[in-house]
Amino acid sequence: MRLPHHLQERLAAGLELRRQGYRTRFAPSPTGPLHRGNLRTALLGWLEARLRGGVWLLRIDDLDGPRNRPGAEAAILDDLRLLGLHWDGPVARQSDHRGVYATVLSALRQAGRLYPCRCSRRLLADVSAPHGALAVYPGYCRNGPPLWGPQAGRLPSWRLRLEPGALRWQERCGCAGGQDGPADVGDVVLRRADGVVAYHLATAVDELLMGISEVVRGEDLWPSTGAQVAVMAALGADPPSYAHVPLWRDGQGERLSKREGAEGLAGLRRRGLDAPGVIGALAASLELVPPGSRLSAVELADGLSLEGLQGCLRRGQGAKT
Numbered sequence: 438m439r440l441p442h443h444l445q446e447r448l449a450a451g452l453e454l455r456r457q458g459y460r461t462r463f464a465p466s467p468t469g470p471l472h473r474g475n476l477r478t479a480l481l482g483w484l485e486a487r488l489r490g491g492v493w494l495l496r497i498d499d500l501d502g503p504r505n506r507p508g509a510e511a512a513i514l515d516d517l518r519l520l521g522l523h524w525d526g527p528v529a530r531q532s533d534h535r536g537v538y539a540t541v542l543s544a545l546r547q548a549g550r551l552y553p554c555r556c557s558r559r560l561l562a563d564v565s566a567p568h569g570a571l572a573v574y575p576g577y578c579r580n581g582p583p584l585w586g587p588q589a590g591r592l593p594s595w596r597l598r599l600e601p602g603a604l605r606w607q608e609r610c611g612c613a614g615g616q617d618g619p620a621d622v623g624d625v626v627l628r629r630a631d632g633v634v635a636y637h638l639a640t641a642v643d644e645l646l647m648g649i650s651e652v653v654r655g656e657d658l659w660p661s662t663g664a665q666v667a668v669m670a671a672l673g674a675d676p677p678s679y680a681h682v683p684l685w686r687d688g689q690g691e692r693l694s695k696r697e698g699a700e701g702l703a704g705l706r707r708r709g710l711d712a713p714g715v716i717g718a719l720a721a722s723l724e725l726v727p728p729g730s731r732l733s734a735v736e737l738a739d740g741l742s743l744e745g746l747q748g749c750l751r752r753g754q755g756a757k758t
Contacts, residue, residue, distance in 0.1 A: 454648025
């Protein structure tokens with residue numbers, strides 16, 4: 438697929454950054470405060486970046502305007518600063534990259550890799566997978582006419598025409614790094630019918646442009662990886678490595694309820710925890726330090742070995758060092 442020269446240059450620059458060393462990112466959405474799981478994932482990525490002498494970047498995934506909450510981005514930045522999780526370089530925002538996404542979509546469309554889809558939400562709801570699993574689009578519009586304009590007052594969504602075969606990536610945690618394209622992923626939406634760029638496209642493009650070598654994020658996002666790898670492959674690029682870290686669970690191994698999991702830094706502080714107490718609680722939940730520990734993020738990093746932290750990631754639990 439031929440990409441515009443300026444986009445080729447930007448992608449090449451990102452891949453060169455990846456080759457220069459460890460680069461990861463924390464990418465919250467400004468839809469509300471960071472909850473405990475978000476804070477712990479941020480801490481893990483920050484720790485590994487510091488122990489590997491790498492770069493920890495901050496990106497705000499703010500494309501879905503109706504879900505964004507006023508003041509949420511400022512609160513996220515304040516929480517990270519209070520915990521001593523200082524990021525490298527300026528804050529990146531997906532809303533500033535809309536022109537790049539539009540260029541990528543145009544190139545994919547001209548190459549025949551996209552097709553218009555006019556399936557309604559009701560129709561797709563009828564084929565949703567059971568038990569909360571991700572539904573795979575059955576391809577109703579795959580062989581339809583390439584009519585991109587409005588019909589009955591509605592524009593189509595744009596779907597990626599997925600190639601047959603497996604989608605693979607290097608995975609350090611959780612499940613193996615691979616999904617079957619047609620069976621597990623399907624033709625995902627890259628541009629919604631309302632014109633908003635979809636999560637998979639924006640995320641995949643930004644990982645490449647930012648030179649991300651390692652994605653550290655929650656294991657609940659593992660099912661999204663195949664779609665993002667497919668976008669990168671369509672652009673002729675290899676994916677970064679991934680570490681899908683464990684979610685916060687209670688003593689019985691159950692995922693925390695929405696109410697419990699939503700408690701952010703403000704709630705922890707109302708319970709009497711200051712910044713060292715919060716860092717200690719996050720680290721203790723991974724068995725990196727004893728319960729009740731109080732320390733700064735820098736002190737935690739100074740007391741850890743890279744091997745101990747990576748052992749925590751591989752096992753899906755903490756490792757005492």
